[in-house]
Amino acid sequence: MAALNVDFSDAELEDLRAAAREHGMTLKAFVKASTTDAIAHQRSLKRAATEFQRVFADPSLAEAIEAAGIDDGPVTNTTGRAA
Numbered sequence: 001m002a003a004l005n006v007d008f009s010d011a012e013l014e015d016l017r018a019a020a021r022e023h024g025m026t027l028k029a030f031v032k033a034s035t036t037d038a039i040a041h042q043r044s045l046k047r048a049a050t051e052f053q054r055v056f057a058d059p060s061l062a063e064a065i066e067a068a069g070i071d072d073g074p075v076t077n078t079t080g081r082a083a
Helices: 010-022 027-056 059-067
Strands: none
Touching: 010 027
């Protein structure tokens, strides 16, 4: 299995150790889980952004919103006071 050496400052390493203890994990397990979770999170965000762009690039969506009478644009008749 491949390994990766990563340098941390003393403060960063102590923070990692504390976080690992809080999660009841070894330092190695905590760093590995945190890294794989971050990768999965980034992939999920990319998929969501791609889907968002696909949906909102569809001209029929704008037509459907208009046909439904949905208008959530800025309010023009305000007094500048909070409700």
